[in-house]
Structure formats: structure tokens, C-alpha cells
Amino acid sequence: MQQAKSRKQFTSAQLILFGFAVVILAGTALLSLPFAIKPGNSGNFIDLLFTATSAICVTGLVVVDTGTFFTPAGHVVILTLIQIGGLGIITATTLYALILGKRIGLRERVILKEALNNQDIGGVVRLVKFILTVTLIIELIGGLLLSAAFLEYFPPLKAAWYGFFHAVSGFCNAGFDLFGADYYKFSSLIPLHHNALIVLTLSVLTILGSLGFFVIIDVYRQKKWQQFTLHSKLAIVSTAAFVMLGTLLFFLIENGAALQGLGIDRIANAFFMGFVSRTSGFSAINLMEVLPGTLLILMFIMFVGACPGGTGGGIKTTTFAVLFLATRARLQRKDDVVVYNRRIDQGTINRAVTIVLISSATVFVGIVLLTLLDAHDLLSLIFEAVSAFGTVGLSMGITPGLSAGAKLVLICLMFFGRLGPLTLAFALIERENRPEKIKYPHGDVIIG
Numbered sequence: 472m473q474q475a476k477s478r479k480q481f482t483s484a485q486l487i488l489f490g491f492a493v494v495i496l497a498g499t500a501l502l503s504l505p506f507a508i509k510p511g512n513s514g515n516f517i518d519l520l521f522t523a524t525s526a527i528c529v530t531g532l533v534v535v536d537t538g539t540f541f542t543p544a545g546h547v548v549i550l551t552l553i554q555i556g557g558l559g560i561i562t563a564t565t566l567y568a569l570i571l572g573k574r575i576g577l578r579e580r581v582i583l584k585e586a587l588n589n590q591d592i593g594g595v596v597r598l599v600k601f602i603l604t605v606t607l608i609i610e611l612i613g614g615l616l617l618s619a620a621f622l623e624y625f626p627p628l629k630a631a632w633y634g635f636f637h638a639v640s641g642f643c644n645a646g647f648d649l650f651g652a653d654y655y656k657f658s659s660l661i662p663l664h665h666n667a668l669i670v671l672t673l674s675v676l677t678i679l680g681s682l683g684f685f686v687i688i689d690v691y692r693q694k695k696w697q698q699f700t701l702h703s704k705l706a707i708v709s710t711a712a713f714v715m716l717g718t719l720l721f722f723l724i725e726n727g728a729a730l731q732g733l734g735i736d737r738i739a740n741a742f743f744m745g746f747v748s749r750t751s752g753f754s755a756i757n758l759m760e761v762l763p764g765t766l767l768i769l770m771f772i773m774f775v776g777a778c779p780g781g782t783g784g785g786i787k788t789t790t791f792a793v794l795f796l797a798t799r800a801r802l803q804r805k806d807d808v809v810v811y812n813r814r815i816d817q818g819t820i821n822r823a824v825t826i827v828l829i830s831s832a833t834v835f836v837g838i839v840l841l842t843l844l845d846a847h848d849l850l851s852l853i854f855e856a857v858s859a860f861g862t863v864g865l866s867m868g869i870t871p872g873l874s875a876g877a878k879l880v881l882i883c884l885m886f887f888g889r890l891g892p893l894t895l896a897f898a899l900i901e902r903e904n905r906p907e908k909i910k911y912p913h914g915d916v917i918i919g
């Protein structure tokens with residue numbers, strides 16, 4: 472009875488947080504075993520914890536080169552963590568239970584609803600099955616395309632392994648790569664940025680993963696734009712806006728700098744760096760060659776991140792879209808926020824404001840701590856903090872050289888960014904929701 476009572480005290484958000492923490496520690500333990508690390512390499516606890524956190528939070532920031540530091544068995548562990556992190560801990564656990572034929576009870580369905588950001592409890596198990604099917608199909612097609620592209624550079628078996636590893640890493644927006652063993656450490660896609668098939672395939676995988684399963688399911692079922700949900704419409708439009716904005720700005724600013732000498736490949740690489748890299752962590756351009764103004768634009772895009780229900784982090788594109796629409800309505804002196812003939816309620820707007828404020832405060836505190844714990848330049852540290860929170864994985868090359876304290880700060884930012892600010896906040900402070908019995912008098916506050 473006492474154990475049952477203790478279990479009831481855990482909220483859905485707390486169970487999600489606990490699940491992520493347990494898998495991170497399990498992944499760290501597996502990566503520390505001799506079979507996972509190549510002979511001659513030695514990994515300390517902080518570096519292995521950083522790698523496991525980055526994989527399960529589908530970030531891609533690395534302190535050791537994945538291709539040269541870990542064995543193929545270690546790569547399998549990392550790939551498993553990426554897949555679990557991309558699907559979500561609760562979703563992955565539910566799939567495992569379904570495979571074993573276990574019944575999913577009401578409490579498990581409530582937790583699934585919270586983990587998937589679903590609006591109601593009905594149909595969550597069918598949703599999980601559909602998510603698995605969609606994931607397998609997209610990763611299979613992406614893996615086959617990348618395997619065919621890699622045949623130009625590697626033997627068939629290696630090309631196939633690389634193809635499916637990077638397809639999973641791309642769709643889950645993880646950004647882990649194995650190319651360090653073939654070119655140079657921390658090379659990412661830079662040696663292959665001239666191959667349009669590789670760049671565009673990873674671009675499509677990343678965009679599909681960042682759109683979110685709800686949008687993919689809605690598009691698959693409804694087919695017509697008029698029948699899409701408001702969420703899907705806002706997710707698609709905001710994603711398209713960031714695609715065009717990021718690509719255009721990166722191309723215009725870096726045309727005579729980082730993109731110089733790429734010829735016709737400039738457009739594909741501007742598209743990849745201007746938008747795709749905002750969540751995927753893959754890099755086709757050396758960020759040390761990118762102008763500071765471009766880095767600031769990338770940081771803004773990384774902070775916004777992917778769509779809800781997707782495999783990326785950040786405050787989410789729909790959060791930004793809701794705030795943009797609310798600001799526009801206020802400037803037009805309208806009481807209601809209306810888009811596509813639908814009104815967005817005040818609760819959604821309040822939630823968006825809360826997410827942005829908590830996220831901004833978290834990143835700010837992270838930046839302050841990094842400056843106190845590490846001696847690298849301010850711009851690089853800010854970039855690392857935003858990249859970690861947005862679970863992006865882009866770096867200006869300072870991650871391996873960070874102090875142990877700075878690495879712990881980034882671990883916390885990655886964890887926070889993957890779970891989401893509200894989920895983590897609710898997990899830490901959530902109490903039983905009781906209706907307020909007292910209504911206080913109205914008061915006016917002058918704003919602005």
C-alpha cells in the first residue's frame with residue numbers, strides 16, 4: 472500500500488524526467504565499458520555522460536570524435552540512444568511493452584498524453600504505433616538513399632552502415648556522424664558538402680523530423696490544406712518561413728565569405744546551414760569562417776528550434792508563431808488573436824509567454840555560468856549555450872576544450888532543452904491542481 476501511494480505521488484512530468492535521467496545514466500555506463508571504446512582511448516565520466524546526454528537529447532554536441540573514439544559497438548549504443556531520444560523515452564517504452572503484448576493502462580495513457588503533447592487521452596496508443604511506422608519508413612528510405620550516395624566513397628557494407636546510421640541521426644535531428652575516422656576529427660559533413668544527394672537527403676530527413684509526428688499524421692490523413700488542423704498549418708507555415716529566411720540570409724551574408732568557392736553548391740549549402748542545421752547539428756561549413764552577424768542569426772533560429780512533437784528542441788516554431796500573431800493583434804488593437812478563421816485562446820498565449828521567459832532565463836543563466844567556468848571568448852560560449860538548449864549540436868569548435876564545469880552546464884542545458892521548459896518546471900514544482908476558492912479584486916498595471 473505504501474509503495475502504491477508513493478507511485479501515485481509522481482506526476483507525469485516527473486516520470487518523463489526520471490525516464491530520461493535513467494536512460495542517460497544507463498547509456499553512460501554502457502559507453503564506459505571496454506567494448507565501446509577503441510584501444511588507446513580513455514574516457515572520463517564527464518565526457519561519457521556528456522556523450523550519452525547529447526545522444527539521448529538528440530543534440531549532437533560532442534567532446535570526443537564519435538568516429539575515432541568509439542568502436543562499432545559503441546556506435547550502436549549511441550545510435551540506440553539517438554533512436555530512443557528521437558521517439559521519446561515514454562514512447563519507446565510503450566512500443567517495447569506493446570511488442571511484449573503488455574496492456575497499456577489508463578495511467579500509462581495519461582503519461583503518454585503528456586509525453587506526446589497530445590490534447591486528449593483517446594487514441595494515444597494508436598498514435599504511438601503510427602509514430603513507429605512513420606519513423607521506420609522515413610529512416611528506411613533515407614538510409615537507402617544515403618547508402619547509395621556513400622557508395623561513391625566507401626565499400627558497400629560500410630556505405631550501408633553509414634547510410635542508416637546517418638539517416639537515423641538526421642531524422643532524429645541528432646547530428647552525430649562517423650566521418651572523423653575517414654577524414655579528420657569533428658569533420659561532420661564538411662568533406663562531403665559538394666555531394667548534393669547527401670546534403671539534400673539529410674535536409675529532407677531533418678525537416679521531416681523537426682515538423683513533428685502530429686503534422687506528418689495530419690498531412691497523411693487529411694491530404695487537403697483546408698482540412699489540416701490549426702497546429703499543422705502554423706507548424707508548416709512557420710517552418711517554411713524559417714526555411715526561406717534562414718537560407719536567404721545565409722546566402723546573402725556568406726556568399727562572399729564561408730560560401731565562397733563552392734560554385735553551384737552554394738545554394739544547397741546555404742539552405743542546409745541557414746535552416747537545416749538549426750536542429751540537426753550537422754555542419755557543411757566550418758563555423759569558424761562564418762561572420763559574427765550570421766552566427767547571431769543562427770542562434771536566433773536555433774533558439775526557436777523545431778515544431779512540437781518533433782525530434783528537435785528550442786522554444787518551438789508554433790510558440791514563436793503564437794507570440795508573433797498575438798503581437799500583431801495587439802498592434803492592430805484587436806482583442807482576439809485570429810488566424811485561419813480560428814481564435815487562439817488566452818491560455819495558449821500565456822503558455823507561449825511562459826515558455827519563452829523560462830527558456831530565455833535558462834539560457835542566460837547558462838551563459839553566465841559558462842563565462843565563470845571557462846576562458847573561451849564570449850561569442851563562442853553564447854553559441855554553445857544556445858546550441859545546447861536548442862538541442863542543435865552546432866559548435867564553433869570549443870566543445871572538446873571546455874572545462875569540466877562548463878561541460879556540466881551544457882549537459883543541464885541539453886537535458887532542459889530536450890524535455891522542454893514547461894515539462895521540467897512542472898516536474899520540479901507541480902502540485903495537485905486545486906481550484907482557486909478566492910477571487911481577488913481587479914488591479915491595473917501600466918505596461919510599456
